[in-house]
Amino acid sequence: MGEELKEKYAKEVEHYESDKGDVSKEAKNLEDQRDLTVRQADRFDGGEALLEIGLVICSITLLTKRKGFWLGGVFVGGLGIALAATGFFLH
Secondary structure, eight states: OHHHHHHHHHHHHHHHHHHHHHHHHHHHHHHHHHHHHHHHHHHHHHHHHHHHHHHHHHHHHHHHOOHHHHHHHHHHHHHHHHHHHHGGGOO
16 A cells, blocks of 8 residues: 555656646746736826826817817827827837
């Protein structure tokens, strides 16, 4: 009985040793995917913030009746869209 258990556990240890490499590779791939997603999320968040700032600047145009605020808001909003779009090009 004791010898059978010893052989059984020896086979299990061997099995887990062989799987260790595969699990490490998969974990590394998942870490890389997580890092990419975090970088993309940062770009998307920054783009959203700039777009919202551009919207607020454009809204000031209604209060001041100055075209410069509208142009500035459109410019900042365009920068936000461009920044968010760069998130799709990260690798």
